[in-house]
Amino acid sequence: MAATKTKAGVNNEGNPYREGARTGGSSPPSEAAAAAASQSATSGRTYCLDDFDTISTVGTGTFGRVFLVKDKKTREFFALKAMKIPDVIRLKQEQHVHNEKEVLTEVNHPFLIRLFWTHHDDRFLYMLMDYVPGGELFSYLRSRGRFSNSTGLFYSAEIVCAIEYLHSKDIVYRDLKPENILLDSEGHIRLTDFGFAKKLSDRTWTLCGTPEYLAPEVIQSKGHGRPVDWWALGVLIFEMLAGYPPFFDDNPFGIYQKILAGKLEFPRHLDFYVKDLIKRFLVIDRARRLGNMKNGADDVKKHRWFKPIDWEAVPQRKLKPPIIPKVSHEGDTSNFDAYPDDEWKKETPVPPKDLEIFKNF
Known part of the structure; x- marks a missing residue:
């Protein structure tokens, strides 16, 4: 059963496409x-x-x-x-x-x-x-209920490359969620809404983001940086494959309590390796969080779930998209x-x- 998402961001304009009208x-x-x-x-x-x-x-x-x-x-x-x-x-x-x-x-x-x-x-x-x-990934996830393992793998691989690139420039994105991932006419992703993105000299203390996707260190005002994006990727992979986020409640405070408790309950159908990957992203201790250790994004890419991925082909847009949006013309x-x-x-x-x-x- 899918949870009702708390869609409003904290201190957030929100993705303007998402609330849009034609x-x-x-x-x-x-x-x-x-x-x-x-x-x-x-x-x-x-x-x-x-x-x-x-x-x-x-x-x-x-x-x-x-x-x-x-x-x-x-x-x-x-x-x-x-x-x-x-x-x-x-x-x-x-x-x-x-x-x-x-x-x-x-x-x-x-x-x-x-x-x-x-x-x-x-x-x-x-x-x-x-x-x-092509519209938002959120719309396709909502209409399908959840994505297959192979579909989630495709989007996760492209997102890993985007996060790795941003982090290489000392930029933390801070607002990863299905509403902020657009699909182009061929079905590849484009991250949008950089209102929370920030060039980091050290850590930052602003409470911002969407409740279900906030890392523990953001909620606790401990100062945060690049690790929050890897936490959010763990939440996103869970939501893509389960159809609902791992931590949800009727109000943000309840969500925060569940995030800080860190208890994960996986649906039975999830692949063994993806469950392991999600657990390694949703680690409260930032020093032990996948993506934030010595080898950075390379640790993520080498995880067993990503074994089918040709990482050189990903940023060249050579992977075959699982969803081709219906687009009659550029406008x-x-x-x-x-x-x-x-x-x-x-x-x-x-x-x-x-x-x-x-x-x-």
Whole structure:
């Protein structure tokens, strides 16, 4: 029996795709700022808002909305994330927004979302990113109930490569869960929503993430780092193969108690080797957690469950995806949930002193 997931994040905007609606004819907010061009974060091209036709809204979050937009010149599709500056400030998310830009500007990997351009006016922050039309892994898991061992193995292998890459750059992701894993048109993964990602100099103490996926050291405010991503991978593999997370309750406090108790009850159908792998990830002592020992990600890759995987082929996208999303064209929105259209509220301009926080955005 599947558990009811506590889907709200802690201190989290959430994946804006997840809460999204497919609503036609929306316009990006604050068109008056369209002429104000900013330099692309990665591509070198200078964009402005007026370069894009807005096709539809594909997601909404606590303070953000994601539009599917089409480049008037190249006819390419992108996801344009717009965040209300007053809400970002009110919810004290300024640093998370800056972290997200910093991390996405630095990374380049086949399993991570790409950032092409950032911009702000006196109402909104904008991030232009890949549009990934296959939808969320969460949707496929929800419709199937659970994944087979081989399907879970495929997604886990691609996620291991993504985490290994981030950690090699001293970046901790901190929000691994099925809602933040998108599938491209061929069925390969793309991690999205880097609002909690952070470049680490040492440890960090911010309580953030989704309750079911929080590592014990986050709950206990002991300071945390890269090991939290390996813990979350253990939770994710369990959820993919069981259909529910290993620690669940009707309220977050109950979830935290179960995480700290660390008691695991596996469904009978789980493979022997995957149960061993999950146990090695869900170790409360970080020093003994798989992925965080001397050989790092190599210890994970050498685990018996991953024996069928050709690790050189994984980042080259040579493994055959178990699910091929139905995508009729690059701008297809049918793989995202439809919600009633909410009016995008016209925000009042933010005073210049508040905009100072975002002058480099």
